[in-house]
Amino acid sequence: MGVIDIINNVKGDYVNKTRKSEQLYNELAKYTPYGVHSNWRIWDPYPLFMSRAKGSRIWDVDGNEYVDFCMAFGALATGHAHPVLIDEISSFIGNGTIYGFETEYSVKLSRILIDRFSMDMVRFSNTGGEATELATRLARAYTGRKYILKFEGHYHGSRDTLMVGLKPIPARAGHPKTPRSVPASWGVPEDIYRTVLVAQWNDEESVEEVFRRYGDEIAGVILEPIAMNMGFIPPKRGFLEFLRRITNEYGSVLIFDEVKTSGKFYGGAEEYFGIKPDIKVISKAIGGGFPFSAVLGKRDIMELVGPNKVAHGGTFNSNPLSVYATYVTLTRILTRDDMSKASALSEEIGKALNDILSDNKIPAYVVYAGLSGGAYLTRSKAELHNWRDFVKYVNLDAMYIYLTSMVSKGVIPQCIAPDEQWTVSVQHTKEDADKLVETAKHVIDLLKQSGYGEVFKIEEAF
Ligand SMILES: Cc1ncc(COP(=O)(O)O)c(C=O)c1O
Known part of the structure; x- marks a missing residue:
């Protein structure tokens, strides 16, 4: 056969x-x-x-x-229909679903996230893609620079800003050490996908080459600490340390996209690998099945959010159901x-x-x-x-x-x-x-x- x-x-x-x-x-x-x-x-x-x-x-x-x-x-x-969540959410929903105001759980959950993922400040959104977009906007605002460096095969949501070098056909993607910025969707303007540089995961030379060429213009480097959208590919020993060093050297913001890893390890990737980024994006499992994401970051970066500075808004941001579900998930289940x-x-x-x-x-x-x-x-x-x-x-x-x-x-x-x-x-x-x-x-x-x-x-x- x-x-x-x-x-x-x-x-x-x-x-x-x-x-x-x-x-x-x-x-x-x-x-x-x-x-x-x-x-x-x-x-x-x-x-x-x-x-x-x-x-x-x-x-x-x-x-x-x-x-x-x-x-x-x-x-x-949490697994499906976790009894604690079902019980808690069933009674919580009787108080309404969305207010357009913050609640006491915004405060409680912020404290828990800051403590568990050890960062200074936090902003809530709903999906991973929204949050990675805010993270890159913050990196650009903080550095005044244009480029974001990402890794081939890493996924950060299906928004224009990072739909580059996702699963390119190698024949179109250039030399493995100097991958091209191949758009991962029709309809993404060239002016946008050209702002995303691509390097090879687990390849220090590839990253060094991009920094040699664009170093002073790279606002931030974004990565999945374990690449989980091209199988499951952990960083080689020393690779995250190397990324921490090179971003420090060039003054670029290091962003961990922990949409997946934040729910795979109790304290996320920082606890597992011992490397501290400047910004973390967390989502998926921490919400217990409800749409919740957050950007956590160092104070001087996060304080750029505000009127006439970095915009961040959303009708469903910090909606009481997602916030409460995340609170219950992190305190009682995970x-x-x-x-x-x-x-x-x-x-x-x-x-x-x-x-x-x-x-x-x-x-x-x-x-x-x-x-x-x-x-x-x-x-x-x-x-x-x-x-x-x-x-x-x-x-x-x-x-x-x-x-x-x-x-x-x-x-x-x-x-x-x-x-x-x-x-x-x-x-x-x-x-x-x-x-x-x-x-x-x-x-x-x-x-x-x-x-x-x-x-x-x-x-x-x-
Ligand atoms: C690492 C990573 N970042 C971002 C996203 C995008 O999240 P969302 O689908 O909630 O926009 C995903 C989704 O799978 C992901 O795996």
């Missing part, structure tokens, strides 16, 4: 189980371009449509139950203790998957830290250090087969996209982790029986 046959079989199983999703998708696609409201949510031949979720489980419209390790793209370290239990479970999954894959001689890169990790089936044995490695080594056919078969067997092992990762929530149990691992064993056996080894031989010659 060739790879196309395996893919067709796997797709057939998926379609047989998910007829209502197919129907809804076809109908939605009549009204909504691409049939989804976020481009990153698509899957072939169509994405699942869900109806309810609780704890570690989610159910689709056909009634299939899944153990969910996607957790809304990392937005739910505690240090419970997060470290979830981290241990994540590590257990990572180790077990690594063992299964290497026992079966399936080339793969398995990596984990905090509440997250990922398994990436590769063309040959390789570690992934940047976006070019991801393109070169990750076997997208193998990823499709793995993810789709796992889903058909009732486990969403990581988000259903080849470049995403898993999130272990505080509601996941050992039984859930075992189910993932047992199902993965089964899928890998099946793949081997259907000639998957042969497929790899072909790919290895690539």
